[in-house]
Amino acid sequence: MARKYFGTDGIRGQVGEGAITPDFMLRLGYAAGKVLGATNQSGGRNRILIGKDTRVSGYMFEAALEAGLINAGVDVGLLGPMPTPAIAYLTRTFHAQAGIVISASHNPYQDNGIKFFSADGSKLPDQVEQDIEAALDLPMVTAKDLGKAWRIDDAVGRYIEFCKASTPWRYSLEGLKIVLDCANGATYHIAPKVFRELGAEVHAIGIQPDGVNINLDCGSTKPEQLQKVVVEQGADLGIAFDGDGDRVMFVDSRGNLIDGDQLLFLIAIHRQQFLGGCNGVVGTQMSNYGFELALKERKIPFVRAKVGDRYVLEMMSKNGWHVGGESSGHIVCTDVTTTGDGIISALQVLRAVSDFGEPLDQLSQRMQMLPQHMINVRLTSRDGVLENARVIKAVEEAEGELADNGRVLLRPSGTEPLIRVMVEGKDHALVEKLAADIAAVVEQAGNA
CATH class of the missing domain: 3.30.310.50 (Alpha-D-phosphohexomutase, C-terminal domain)
Structure with a gap:
C-alpha cells in the first residue's frame, strides 16, 4: 500500500493540521496496539513506552496515545520528557514491545510528530508501519481487559548511567570547561548531569523549557548563542543538541562551529588510531566532499546514502560498519547504541580530543572542508x-x-x-x- 502518514522519520507536521490532531493520535495509539498485539508470546501483556520532548502539545498527544493504547489492551509506561535515543534504550531495557517518541526534533514548537522504535531499539520495519496505517480505519472497540499505565520514575537516572557507561571505566572529563546548549528541549535535565558526573565544569544554557521555546534561537540548528557564550566563558568547547537530543554540533574555544561531517571524521580517525581500526563510514549525499577526501587519504572506506538516518543505518548494516551520520549532526555509532544519540556521540568526540591530546580547534584542522x-x-x-x-x-x-x-x-x-x-x-x-x-x-x- 502507499505510505500516507509515515515518512523516513516517522509522522510529522503542524499541530492541528493534517494528521497531527488529538483524534488522530487516539486512533494511532489504538491501531498500534492492535497491530503490535495486547499479549506477548508468553501470554503476558505487552507494554509500550511513551516519551516526549518539551513542546506544549506533547501533553495532549501523550494523553491521546495513552488512551488509544489502553483501549487496545496494551500496558503503557510513561517516561515524560526524554531524549529520543533514551526511548530507544529504555524500550530495550524494559523489554517493551515498542517505544513511541512524541517530538518534532529540530522543528519549532508549533510542529509535532511521532516516531516508533521496535523492541530492539531500532526503527519499526516498513511492513509494520504499513500495517499500522491500514489499521487506522478500524472501528475502536474497547478491549475486554483494558491496559494500565504507570509512570517510570527512574528513567532519567537509568539513561544517565547508560550514557556514562559508553565511555571507558574511570574515563574523566576533569579539567575541561564545557558550555552545553540543550535547546530548551529533551536533554535539558539530563546532559548537564552526564557531563558534570564525568568531571567536567559545565555552564549550561537552553535549560528552561516553557513549552514554546524549544529550538528557539538555540540548539544545534541555531548555534550563534552558544558560539558567543563559549568565547565569553573562556570555555574549552561547546556542545549543542537539538530539541529531541539525537543531533549534536560542537563549537571550539574560538567560537568556530564544528559540524557533523567534521565530528564523524574525528570519531573515525580516533577509532583507526586508538581502537583497533575503522572499517568504514557512511555519509549522505550532502556530506562535504572534503570529508570524503580526508577519509580516502587515510584509507578509510566511505559511501554515501540518501539523506535520512533510516538510509544511513540501512547502508551501515549492509556494509557491516559501525559509524555513520549526517552533516546535520545526526551521528550513529551502532557498536555503542542503536540510533543517533547526541550525548553519546559527543562523548565519542571528547574521547578523541582526550586521546589525541590536542584542543578541538587544532584537531579539527586535520580535515579541510571544501566550499x-x-x-x-x-x-x-x-x-x-x-x-x-x-x-x-x-x-x-x-x-x-x-x-x-x-x-x-x-x-x-x-x-x-x-x-x-x-x-x-x-x-x-x-x-x-x-x-x-x-x-x-x-x-x-x-x-x-
Whole structure:
C-alpha cells in the first residue's frame, strides 16, 4: 500500500493540521496496539513506552496515545520528557514491545510528530508501519481487559548511567570547561548531569523549557548563542543538541562551529588510531566532499546514502560498519547504541580530543572542508526536470570544470516543490558561479 502518514522519520507536521490532531493520535495509539498485539508470546501483556520532548502539545498527544493504547489492551509506561535515543534504550531495557517518541526534533514548537522504535531499539520495519496505517480505519472497540499505565520514575537516572557507561571505566572529563546548549528541549535535565558526573565544569544554557521555546534561537540548528557564550566563558568547547537530543554540533574555544561531517571524521580517525581500526563510514549525499577526501587519504572506506538516518543505518548494516551520520549532526555509532544519540556521540568526540591530546580547534584542522554552495530552485513543476537534456548538459559541463576537485548534486525536496542545486569544490568563486549557472537552467526547465 502507499505510505500516507509515515515518512523516513516517522509522522510529522503542524499541530492541528493534517494528521497531527488529538483524534488522530487516539486512533494511532489504538491501531498500534492492535497491530503490535495486547499479549506477548508468553501470554503476558505487552507494554509500550511513551516519551516526549518539551513542546506544549506533547501533553495532549501523550494523553491521546495513552488512551488509544489502553483501549487496545496494551500496558503503557510513561517516561515524560526524554531524549529520543533514551526511548530507544529504555524500550530495550524494559523489554517493551515498542517505544513511541512524541517530538518534532529540530522543528519549532508549533510542529509535532511521532516516531516508533521496535523492541530492539531500532526503527519499526516498513511492513509494520504499513500495517499500522491500514489499521487506522478500524472501528475502536474497547478491549475486554483494558491496559494500565504507570509512570517510570527512574528513567532519567537509568539513561544517565547508560550514557556514562559508553565511555571507558574511570574515563574523566576533569579539567575541561564545557558550555552545553540543550535547546530548551529533551536533554535539558539530563546532559548537564552526564557531563558534570564525568568531571567536567559545565555552564549550561537552553535549560528552561516553557513549552514554546524549544529550538528557539538555540540548539544545534541555531548555534550563534552558544558560539558567543563559549568565547565569553573562556570555555574549552561547546556542545549543542537539538530539541529531541539525537543531533549534536560542537563549537571550539574560538567560537568556530564544528559540524557533523567534521565530528564523524574525528570519531573515525580516533577509532583507526586508538581502537583497533575503522572499517568504514557512511555519509549522505550532502556530506562535504572534503570529508570524503580526508577519509580516502587515510584509507578509510566511505559511501554515501540518501539523506535520512533510516538510509544511513540501512547502508551501515549492509556494509557491516559501525559509524555513520549526517552533516546535520545526526551521528550513529551502532557498536555503542542503536540510533543517533547526541550525548553519546559527543562523548565519542571528547574521547578523541582526550586521546589525541590536542584542543578541538587544532584537531579539527586535520580535515579541510571544501566550499559548498546550495541554491533552492522553486518550480511550477518538477516533472522531468532532472531528465531534461539542457539540465543534464549543464551538470556535465560543471563536472568537467571541477574535474576531480568537486562534485555536483541535484536533489528534489521531499516536502516542497523545490530542486536543491548543490556544488562543491576547492575554488569558492567557481563553486558559486557553477551553482548559479545550473540553477538558472533548472528554473527554465521547470517553469517552462
